[in-house]
Amino acid sequence: MQSTKSNTKWNQYLLISIVFGGFLIFGFSENIKGPAIPLIQADFHASQTQIGLLLALNSFGYLLACSYTSWMSDKIGVKWTGTSAFLIMALSGVFIYLSAGFKTVSFSFFILYLGNGMLEIALGIMAARIFTRNTGTMLNISxxxxxxxxxxAPMFAASVMDWQVGAGALGWRGMYVLFLALSLLPIIPSLFSKFPAEEHEDGETASFKALMKDRVAWLIVAVLSLGVVSEMAIGGWLINFLVQAYNWDLKQASNMLSLFFLFFMLARLFLGPITDKIGIALSIMIFSGFSGICTLAAILIGEKGAILYAISGIGIAIVYPTIMALLAKRYPKKTGTAITFTVTLMGIASVIGNFLIGLIIDGARIIAGNFGAANSAVIGLKFGYGFIGLLALLCSVSCYFLYKTLEKNKKIIGE
Known part of the structure; x- marks a missing residue:
């Protein structure tokens, strides 16, 4: 009996290490692109619209992976689904290194985001099965x-790209190989662990047919899509914005993105219990609105208000994990299906959102130039980044409707 308890406890530690380690790797793979994008743009002479298209293609790969990962998990198990995701991510680093042109590097990033999408769904399913108590807090800690x-990631990536290897610097290609090779590490505990089966508790059953008819499910999609597109756009566009709008150097801009993620990280560490206490919908409504206000205020103030770009991370940080907690609680039966439905539609929004930002930047620049504005490029960047702040505000507005719907149905989860 003692041996069985010991084995169960050890297995729990392994499972937690996979979830925590998986999110650690996920953060690196997502956010080393900030310092790399200006260099990729310079190497391939790409326009802002092309960079927007590159990021949209990333989101499309992510979206495609989300559409089949839950099915894959049912067929081969979440353990091997997660392992496959880690292997694909590591392999994509090699593809990025070997890329000879903008089309091939775009394809390589597409492969990376296939792995990222698979990993996100797999980690969501794992976490829903492992963290059955204090779900909001535990998912925020994850x-x-x-x-x-x-x-x-941005600071490390900017530093690693300057490492001297042989006659030259490691560059963005070598940096991607190095960081994505870390994806192989969580496979080790995965091979020695046993994942829990899905528990069938009382609660709403998630099927695509039922979710399509569920108003709450669509409101959750709207909240998550607006919040996450805003969050991911900051990681993709902030460094580019600071470098081109304020003439900051790459390391200075990377430090600001790192500061954004520092606030982001601390918010997830300390605000998780607050979401459980005041309620999931209400907490998202408050904090996403705060993020949007900070972003728009930073643009209006100008370079002196740049710190507000970082502070906005406090608000946007809790949207994703808190929504995942809501899905796990509202749809305890077939949680993987609910996550897939929500994240897949979020992926569609990400494709559209990233492409729109690039178009808005170029479009506003052209219009401002036609009116004779001397700083038309900066005007375009501000309009594009302002759209990111607007998304956070719309996330807050959507969450108000989610809150009222749950209140009407007497289903305020977490309150």
């Missing part, structure tokens, strides 16, 4: 590790 790696 995503704290995403925030931790995201905080140091």
């Amino acid at each position: 995503h704290f590790f995403y925030g931790l790696s995201s905080t140091v």
